Amino acid sequence: MEYLVLAITAILIKNILLAEYLGNCPFIGVSKKMDTAIGMGMAVIFTIALSSTITWAIQKYALVPLDIVYLQTVVFILVIAALVQLVEMFLKKAAPPLYKALGIFLPLITTNCAVLGIAVLNIRRGHTFIEMLVFSIASAVGFTIALILIAGLRERFEITHIPRPLQGTAIGLVTAGLMALAFFGFAGVDSALKALQ
């Protein structure tokens, strides 16, 4: 139950994109088509689950014992970048169809702040291993849901009258803002859930 509340909180209430405002670059960049949005979402779930685990372990077994926690950001970026490269190579060899499906999204994720953000949040909130895993995957799922939702909206922009100055990224940002407001409606659900508990 505790994990369920954590997951629902991460997916809907504290959505990584719409409440935490992390990973807005792919949110605008690859949300023009449903297919690419789904591909990106899947790649993000995969990478975040993996990178959070590794960074969590590094934090616990290297940075804290060595007392160099201030190097966290640098180390995490380095680890995530190397990890994504490794995953890319591994997939290319072991699972070519998956590699083709995730394709160009993997290198894009290297520089995705949501990946780093979730890794850092896990540490900051002092998650246990299982909490970390649930939170990371749920956050990534929340990212994917938000991405798919906006892609569905933006596909309809193609055939809609939009004033010229607002076309493209501008209307995308306006939509993202409105979506964030809509997601704001979930606020308080978590305390209600906790109360139920």
Place this chain on the structure above:
Amino acid sequence: MFTPTLFLLGLGFGAAIMLVVASKVFYVWEDPKIQEVEESLLGANCGGCGYPGCSAAAAAVVAGKAGANVCVAGGSEIALKVAAVMGIEVEVSEPEIAYSSCRYNLEDADTKYVYSGVPDCRAAAAYGGGPKECPIGCIGLGTCYRSCPFGAISMSEYGLPVFDRDRCRGCGICVEVCPKDIIYLSSTTARMTGDFRTDECTTPCQRACPTGVDIPGYVRQITMGNFEEAVRIVKERCPLPLIVGRICPAPCEMDCRRALVDRSVGINTLKRFVADHEMKSGKRIHPLRAAGTGKRVAVIGGGAQGLTTAYYLACLGHEPTIYESTGRLGGIVRYVIPPARLPEKVLDWEIQGILDAGVKAETEKTAGRDFTIASLLGEGFRAVALATGGLDGRSIMPGGGEVFRAVPGVFLLVDFLSVISKRDDFRTGGTVYIFGGGTSAVEAARACLRGGARQTVIISPSGRQEMIDRGIDLDGAEREGMRFLFSTVICGLSGRDESLSGLRLIREDCTAEDVPADMLILSTGRVSDLVFAGSAGGNDDPGSWKTLDSYRMNPDNRYDDIFGLKELGVLNDNLAVVRSIARGRRIARSIHLYLGGKEQDPPVNQIRKGMKILNTKDIRGVEPARRNLSSPGIPAGSYSDPDVLFGETEIDAGLTEEMALNEAGRCLDCGLICYRKSGSSDPRGPKDHTS
């Protein structure tokens, strides 16, 4: 101080080593040619080739799945570059250009409602398929025009897309984007080899025409005075307009929608007018002269069907040679039609035009006597087409002893019974198939069994009960050792050199089956329409041959007389010259597909006889206009005139230019359900792909 430095160094070093090891362990070999090919492609990632992006297309080329001409948007220039990288030959094909067949804007077409929503066809199509009654009507909101990356589409003042032939690169983005699926990529090659589809705007006259000439297309060109263009359109489907224009029974005019108002448009007479115009001008017009492929094809038979097959093969870049048993080309048309209807000089001019298109002809060469199909294949012909039409081997070889033997191992029942089986030394071994359901088939089977046949099988297109009704003692025959296959037709032969080795049967459940056979006896003698291809088993099996699957291969219509599976041993249905031409063109299609290494797929959504196609019989708002086709100066009943009788004067002089323009003006320029009402905003429609 040292700990963090060492830690970071160590971590970085560790990650580097890990990546190095990983790159070795997970190394995937990629052909460097993929990169090279990709660089020579256009790089627009338009997806017009059917692959997701240029790199996928490059990979397909290197893998041998796509040819050097994979880049449709790049054209021959890019194809040459790719070919240079790959070291392969380019197959230069005619570029495909987008066009839409819809010629009626919202004002002139019947509409269901007035649409005033988002100005995009896709949005309009979401409301009951768009405002037009016609399910394949253009909505006209310009989605294709906005999607074109090459600026090749503009919207005409009538609100219909106009395609710029020079700018269009055939990428197919507009085809994708159109919600009504009415934009096609087409080329003269596609129109020559294709047939009308159910999802295309066709008119009653087009569907009635066996050859499928774009009748509204050429009539429209006549109204605009473009007589040469009209000839070009006609010749895309019918290469003998001078002949057809004079002797065609014109089934198209039977179905003309104008007849619901007053009288049908003189469609065939107009065809004759433009063909005569071409002859008078002395300038030959050919719709297409594709780049030469150097592939030789033999066509047996120099009649309308053989001439048509050879003409289209020549247009598509191949090198056809006609083998004609008589001294002159023309077949039945030359020997049967009286010269007063079809003067010899007209016929000669028409045939000379076919030869000028790149067709060679060998006259006085008879199959089975001067050459055989195997000998032709041995001479380097890639395929041999039998276009013997209405004549069979028997009727042109009178006299005892001579038997039909154009096709190895295939005999006529009449020859077999009257000559071969009566020979004292008649012996046969192996498996004999007899096609026919009559008593004489059983008699022949008996003779074969006597002659030592291991197995004798009678193939009947009819069922068991029908044969019993015909008075055949099936049980008795089976006791004698004959086998029967009911409701079966033959659709192919295979063999090696001068002997037959197998048959391809189509059974009642529409499945094809290959059976070994050493001899085939046909109750009727028409083996026309078969195409023999050499080296059936690839290059390492010289001497073997087999027939191509029929263009009529369509399981739904096994017995349909035009597109069905009436093959060997069934009387052909070339009742009129147009029918022969239609078959000749489709045979050319089969050969073209075979020579290009493509499958003999039946065209998708092809319109077949008896299909229900959207139509209208309710014509309103059309003023009657007088039909005037009677030629001045030739009195009726002038057959008694010796000049007419011996072909000095034609019985019908054809139309004058004024009459032709008047007659063409009577055309309603129909669509599926649209037609030009009197006083419509756009009396002739926008210029289409053919203009």
